Amino acid sequence: MKKMLLAATAVLALGAPAFAQETLRIATEGAYAPWNFLNDNGEPAGFEIDLGNAICETAGLTCEWILNDWDSIIPNLLAGNYDLIMAGMSITDERLATIDFSQNYFPPDPSRFVAAPGSDLDFSALSGARIGVQSGTMQAGYAEANLAEGNTIVSFSTADQNMADLMAGNIDTILADGAYLDPVVNASNGAIEYYGEDVLIGDGVAAGMRKNEAELKAQIDAALDMLKADGTVDALIAQWFDGMGPFFTE
Structure with a gap:
């Protein structure tokens, strides 16, 4: 290690x-x-x-x-x-x-979904989506418990790998901490944007x-x-x- x-x-x-x-x-x-x-x-x-x-x-x-x-x-x-x-x-x-x-x-810190502009996913009832999460995070646990039916949960070792696959089109959306996503979204020049409602997990x-x-x-x-x-x-x-x-x- x-x-x-x-x-x-x-x-x-x-x-x-x-x-x-x-x-x-x-x-x-x-x-x-x-x-x-x-x-x-x-x-x-x-x-x-x-x-x-x-x-x-x-x-x-x-x-x-x-x-x-x-x-x-x-x-x-x-x-x-x-x-x-x-x-x-x-x-x-x-x-x-x-x-x-x-x-x-x-x-x-509310967790949030991000995806490419123009996403046609229904974030109020996700179905058929490839959802990226960082393994071992509270978002991964939430996704497996609440979003696994009808979707594919894709786990990544690091947040950077997760984001890279979203940018490459290998996944449809990411669920992650808002405080982590904010600077990434702001620096993306419109390549990704927020969708759906905030998800409150953790204390x-x-x-x-x-x-x-x-x-x-x-x-x-x-x-x-x-x-x-x-x-x-x-x-x-x-x-x-x-x-x-x-x-x-x-």
């Missing part, structure tokens, strides 16, 4: 960490802009990287970033290969059966962790409380999501 480690030294703002380790190992996909991606130097960047580093600074920890493919990101958390997931992951009942989450740091985006990690959960939530209260979270959302928000401050 390909991994990339990147350490960022944090200021010990809160004194000695309550977390048993002084280094917080955070896994991210590095392929889901603007949440997380690799910059021109091949280093993790994006909203969650900046927020994760701010969490470490506030909590008095050192961040170590680990790249992991989306499909195996939860299994490798459970195997102890890292302590936290920050990868555009929404809180869902299905995931809560296996892992725990911090409080959310991005509110529930917002948060950091995933193993169950029974009470000290870690408390420390992450305490840091997020501070970063929400001082406007840091809203400022990072506005920076990375084209002025979106504010959500956590008035």
